[in-house]
Amino acid sequence: MKLDIVAFGAHPDDVELGCAGTILKEISLGKKVGIVDLTRGELGTRGSAAIRHQEATAAAEILGVTVRENLDMRDGFFTNDEQHQLAVIKMIRKYKPEIVLCNAIDDRHIDHAKGSKLVSDACFLSGLVRIETDIDGVKQEAWRPKLVYHYIQWKNVVPDFVVDITGFTDKKTESILAYGSQFYDPNSKEPESPISSKNFLESLNYRSRDLGRLAGVEHAEGFTVERYLAVNSLGDLI
């Protein structure tokens, strides 16, 4: 099955926090989008791997993505080596996306920058025909995505461009709140974590408003890129 966009995240909920608005918008424009989580988030302060699996499934339904897979890497300890690169390459070759979205290049959680580099390296390697992979004995063709974009997470990384997500923020919030174990819940008896505060939840809204303000739209999500951005003409920017 071919997809237009595959969004990778080190933990279930990274994709929702970083780029759910963009995914919702692209799907509304007719694009096919999938999500691949690298780990099950089993080291998270709140919830459990089983609960987060249910939450990730519910969030995927809210977003309307075509598939959501989990590579079952070790939360906190996965590395950017051959074994892990091959696991990501198999996903890229399976879904042949033109665009890959992945974690922030720099962040508080060490898995984010690690996941960012792992996916980016795998996107390059996936295009090399002499790296052979198969799924259940069926050989895969080499495939290199045209573009790799890194979303923004905890830290205020300066974006290279922003996507106007006006009209998609309510649904984005809904997809985030599908992770009931992780985010602000005044009735929760679980320990506090940096992302379970009311302030964090509200910060998602004011960040998208702020990026939108700076770009002349209502709400926006920011991304960084690894090469120069090109436009066909000066009129391409909104």
Ligand SMILES: [Zn+2]
């Ligand atoms: Zn994360």
